[in-house]
Amino acid sequence: MTTLVNAAPRGDHGAMMTVFEVYLARGTGSADLLSAEVLRETGAQVMTLKEAEQVGFQGLDPLEGSGDVRLIAVRERDAPWIHRCLETSHAVASFRAHQVE
16 A cells, blocks of 8 residues: 555544546646636646655655656545546546545
8 A cells, every 4th residue: 555645643634635646648738637617616736746745745656657647636525526527638648546634
């Protein structure tokens, strides 16, 4: 099991979140993943691996030779919406979802 973020302190029962590990299709970028409406309504954060490390995400081993990777962090309640967006996006080659606390 891979740890993506440090555990919350005891007694801190913050909301669960889902982090999507997204592999971009060739010739696409972060701006192609989610619409402005989806970003605004869900509060989803789209990050490069380097940006994610700077805010405390760690332990992710991207697939070898898979190209450009983005992480999308979102509240668990909005994860199905993001999942549907990624499934239908021309910018996504593949993705995996991770639940974190």
